[in-house]
Amino acid sequence: MFRTLMIWTTAELFPSMRAALSTILVCCIAYPAVIWALGQGLTPHTADGSLIYDKDGRTIGGERIAQAFTRPEYFWPRPSAADYNAAGAAGSNLSPANLRLRELAEQRIAAYTPASEETIPADLVTASGSGLDPHITREAALYQVPRVAKARGLDESELRAAVQQHANKTTGLLINVLLLNLELDAAVPE
Amino acid sequence: MSLVLSLSILGACVLLSWPLGRYLTAVMEPPKEAPGIQRLFETTIVRVTGSAAAxxxxxxxxxxxxxxxxGVMFGVSWLILTxxxxxxxxxxxxxxLExxxxxxxxxxxxxxTNLQHYSGEASLSYFSQLFALMWLQFVSAATGLAALTALARGLSGRTMLGNFYRDVLRATFGIxxxxxxxxxxxxxxxGIPMTFKGAAVAHTLEGLEQTIARGPVAAFVAIKQLGTNGGGFFGPNSTHPMENPGFFTNVIECASILLIPMAxxxxxxxxxxxxxxxxxxxxVMALMLAVNVGAALYLESAPTAALEGLPVAQQRGNLEGKELRFGTGAGPLWAALTTATSNGSVNSMHDSLNPLTGLVPMIGMWLNVIFGGVGxxxxNMFLYIIAGVFICGMMVGRxxxxxxxxxxxxxxxxxxxxxxxxxxxxLGGAAIFAATPWGAGTVNNPGPHGFSEILYEFSSASADNGSGFEGLGDNTxxxxxxxxxVMLLSRFIPIILPLAIAGxxxxxxxxxxxxxxxxxDTPLFGFVILGSVVFVGALLFLPVAVLGPIAEHxxxxIR
Incomplete structure (x- = not known):
C-alpha cells in the first residue's frame, strides 16, 4: 500500500504538479500580462472601464453603465433589478408569466403618467439582464421628450431632433441615456 | 434580421471548424515530419513534466x-479561494468564502461546468479570478481535449492511448x-476592459455615489467562451456591459462558443x-442545433405574457432580462448555443425567457451531445453511437x-x-430538492416555473453546463x-467509462x-444515431418537461 503510494507520488503527483506550475506561469501570468499590455497600448480608455470624467477630473460614471435618473429634466434609463448597483449587477429573474412582473410594470407605467390611449415602449417597463443596460430605444427616448422639454423649458421639436441626432451616431435605434443627459447638461449650463 | 445573423454565425463556425479541426489534429497528434517549431514544442513539453510525459x-x-x-487542479484552486x-x-x-x-x-x-453560486464582482479577488478560475478554465478544457484524443487513438485500434501529460499540455499551449x-x-x-485597478467610485449627475466594478475581463472572457467553460467575470455573465459591451463583441463571443466543439x-x-x-x-449535431436555434428564436419573439392588456408597446418581443444593444434575437440564439455545447455563459437571463423558450436550453443540456463540451x-456522442450500433445489430441479428x-x-x-x-x-436530484425545503424554499418564481428552476439547476450541473435559472437562491x-x-461525478464517469470501452x-x-x-458513413447511420439520441432523451425527460415549462406555458x- 505504502509502496503504491510512493510510486504514485513520483510517477503521477510530481509530474502533475510540474504541469500545473507550468500552465499557471503561462496562462495566469504571461497571457494576462500580454493582453493587459495590449489593452493599455491599443485601447487605454475602454481597457480601464470606459469611465467618464468631469472637467475637474472627477469620475461621473461609466459610458457603458446605466446610472439612476429620477429627476424630470433627465431622460430615464430602463428599470434595474439591481437598483443600478454596478458592483452587484443582476436581473430580476422573474418569469415572463409571473404576475409580480405585471405589478412592477403597473408601478413603472404610473411613474411616467401616460396620457390615455398612449402605449409605453416595453424597454421602459422591463428590467434588463444586468440591471446596467446603458441604452433605451429611440422610441423610449422620444416618449420622454415632452417631460424633459417641459422641465428644461426647451422646445419639444428641437429636443426631438437632438435625440434623433444622438441616435444617428450609432445604429439609429439606440440611445445611451447617460451620454444624452450629459449632452443636454452641456448645452444648457446651469 | 436575427435569423439571417444567426445563420451567418452558424455558417461561419461550420466553415472555420474544418481547418481548425485539422489544426487540432496536427497539434494533438504531431505528424512524422513535424515542422521545427513543433519539434521544439514537443521537447519542451517533455522537459516540463519530466520522464512521465515520455x-x-x-x-x-x-x-x-x-x-x-x-486532483491537483482541485487542490490548488481550493487553497487559493480559501x-x-x-x-x-x-x-x-x-x-x-464560505x-x-x-x-x-x-x-x-x-x-x-462553471456553475456559479457566487457573484464574481462581489466575492472574488482578481488573483482568485485569474489564478484559480481562469487557470481551471484552461486546463479543464485541455483535459477534455486530451480525453477525446485518447478515445480516438483507442478507436483507431491502438491499445496505448498516448500520454495524458503530453496531451494536456499540447492542448493548453498549442490550441x-x-x-x-x-x-x-x-x-x-x-471595448472590454483589462485592468488591475480596483472598482471606480463615480459621482452621478443626480449626486449619488455609484461603485463601478471592473477588472482583467478581456483575458478571462476569451477562455470562458472558447473552452466551453461559461463562468463569467461578473455575476450576470455576458449580459454585463463590461463583459459584452456591444454587437461586435457579442458576435465574437457567440462564435467562440461553437468553434472548438465543432472542430x-x-x-x-x-x-x-x-x-x-x-x-x-x-x-446530425448540426441538424439538432438548427432545430434548437430556430425554436428558440421563434418562441422568444412572443411578447411578455404578464404584460398582456397593459398599455405597453411590445413589438420587440420579450425584453425582460435582455440587453438592448445585442438586438432581439441574440438572447435566444445564445441560449440555444450555450446549452447545446455545455458552455453555460449567457447574454440574457434564462429565468426570464418565455416558458417554452426556457425548454430549449434544457433540451440542449438533457441531450448534451449537440457538439457538447470541448472534447x-x-x-458523449460516442456513447450514443455505441448504443445505436448495438440496437441495429440486434435488429438484423448480427x-x-x-x-x-x-x-x-x-x-x-x-x-x-x-x-x-x-x-x-x-431526475433524482430534482425530485429530492423539489420535495424538500432544500429546493422548494429557494425558488424565485411560484408554481411550475419554480420547479423549472430546480430542474434547470440539476440539468446544468449534470451536463457540466453552468448556466442557470439564476433566480434560484442556490448559495446554500x-x-x-x-x-x-453531481458536477464532479458527471464529469469523470462519462470520461473514464468511454476510455475503458476504447481500451x-x-x-x-x-x-x-x-x-x-x-x-x-451513410445518411442511414445518421438517422440511427439521431433516433438513439432523440428517443432516449424524450423517454427520459418528457415527463419533467411537462411538469415545468409546458405546464407554465x-x-x-390564467390569472
Missing amino acids: AQQNWKSYAVSMLTFN VQTWLPLNPDQMAA PSLVFNTVASFTSN LLPLCLVVATLLLIG CVWMFGFMTRRVRHAAVVFA VGMI TPEYLTRKVETREMKLALLAILVHPLFI VPWNTATGL SLAAKKAAPENTGTLRT LARG
Whole structure:
C-alpha cells in the first residue's frame, strides 16, 4: 500500500504538479500580462472601464453603465433589478408569466403618467439582464421628450431632433441615456 | 434580421471548424515530419513534466494521470479561494468564502461546468479570478481535449492511448492559448476592459455615489467562451456591459462558443481516419442545433405574457432580462448555443425567457451531445453511437461492430452506465430538492416555473453546463454540496467509462468490413444515431418537461 503510494507520488503527483506550475506561469501570468499590455497600448480608455470624467477630473460614471435618473429634466434609463448597483449587477429573474412582473410594470407605467390611449415602449417597463443596460430605444427616448422639454423649458421639436441626432451616431435605434443627459447638461449650463 | 445573423454565425463556425479541426489534429497528434517549431514544442513539453510525459499509457494509466492532474487542479484552486484575503491583487478587499461555496466553485470549474453560486464582482479577488478560475478554465478544457484524443487513438485500434501529460499540455499551449490571444485581442478592440485597478467610485449627475466594478475581463472572457467553460467575470455573465459591451463583441463571443466543439468532431474523424463518418455525426449535431436555434428564436419573439392588456408597446418581443444593444434575437440564439455545447455563459437571463423558450436550453443540456463540451461532447456522442450500433445489430441479428471492432456485452454495459448517470442525477436530484425545503424554499418564481428552476439547476450541473435559472437562491449548503458532487461525478464517469470501452475495443481483433457490415458513413447511420439520441432523451425527460415549462406555458393566461 505504502509502496503504491510512493510510486504514485513520483510517477503521477510530481509530474502533475510540474504541469500545473507550468500552465499557471503561462496562462495566469504571461497571457494576462500580454493582453493587459495590449489593452493599455491599443485601447487605454475602454481597457480601464470606459469611465467618464468631469472637467475637474472627477469620475461621473461609466459610458457603458446605466446610472439612476429620477429627476424630470433627465431622460430615464430602463428599470434595474439591481437598483443600478454596478458592483452587484443582476436581473430580476422573474418569469415572463409571473404576475409580480405585471405589478412592477403597473408601478413603472404610473411613474411616467401616460396620457390615455398612449402605449409605453416595453424597454421602459422591463428590467434588463444586468440591471446596467446603458441604452433605451429611440422610441423610449422620444416618449420622454415632452417631460424633459417641459422641465428644461426647451422646445419639444428641437429636443426631438437632438435625440434623433444622438441616435444617428450609432445604429439609429439606440440611445445611451447617460451620454444624452450629459449632452443636454452641456448645452444648457446651469 | 436575427435569423439571417444567426445563420451567418452558424455558417461561419461550420466553415472555420474544418481547418481548425485539422489544426487540432496536427497539434494533438504531431505528424512524422513535424515542422521545427513543433519539434521544439514537443521537447519542451517533455522537459516540463519530466520522464512521465515520455511513456505510452494504456487506458487505465491514462485515466489515473488524468485524475491525479485534476486532483491537483482541485487542490490548488481550493487553497487559493480559501486564503484569497491574504493574497495579492485584491484591490477591493474581498473576504474569505464560505467553505461549501468554495467546494462548489472549485468542483464547478474543475469539471468544466462553471456553475456559479457566487457573484464574481462581489466575492472574488482578481488573483482568485485569474489564478484559480481562469487557470481551471484552461486546463479543464485541455483535459477534455486530451480525453477525446485518447478515445480516438483507442478507436483507431491502438491499445496505448498516448500520454495524458503530453496531451494536456499540447492542448493548453498549442490550441487554447493561441486562440485565446486572438479572441482576447478582438474583445479588447470591442471595448472590454483589462485592468488591475480596483472598482471606480463615480459621482452621478443626480449626486449619488455609484461603485463601478471592473477588472482583467478581456483575458478571462476569451477562455470562458472558447473552452466551453461559461463562468463569467461578473455575476450576470455576458449580459454585463463590461463583459459584452456591444454587437461586435457579442458576435465574437457567440462564435467562440461553437468553434472548438465543432472542430472536435472533425478531429475525431481525422484521427480515426473516418472523415465521412465524422461528417455524418457532424450533420446530425448540426441538424439538432438548427432545430434548437430556430425554436428558440421563434418562441422568444412572443411578447411578455404578464404584460398582456397593459398599455405597453411590445413589438420587440420579450425584453425582460435582455440587453438592448445585442438586438432581439441574440438572447435566444445564445441560449440555444450555450446549452447545446455545455458552455453555460449567457447574454440574457434564462429565468426570464418565455416558458417554452426556457425548454430549449434544457433540451440542449438533457441531450448534451449537440457538439457538447470541448472534447467531451464528441465522447458523449460516442456513447450514443455505441448504443445505436448495438440496437441495429440486434435488429438484423448480427454481432454489432463499430470501426471494425465487435461491440459486445462489456462495452454495452459500460456505455449504458455512462448514459444513465446523467438522467439519474437530473431526475433524482430534482425530485429530492423539489420535495424538500432544500429546493422548494429557494425558488424565485411560484408554481411550475419554480420547479423549472430546480430542474434547470440539476440539468446544468449534470451536463457540466453552468448556466442557470439564476433566480434560484442556490448559495446554500445543500445546493452547494449536491450540485458540487453531481458536477464532479458527471464529469469523470462519462470520461473514464468511454476510455475503458476504447481500451476494450482496441484489444479485440479487427473484423474485415464486408457487405453485411453496418456502414457508419451513410445518411442511414445518421438517422440511427439521431433516433438513439432523440428517443432516449424524450423517454427520459418528457415527463419533467411537462411538469415545468409546458405546464407554465399552458397556464400563462390564467390569472
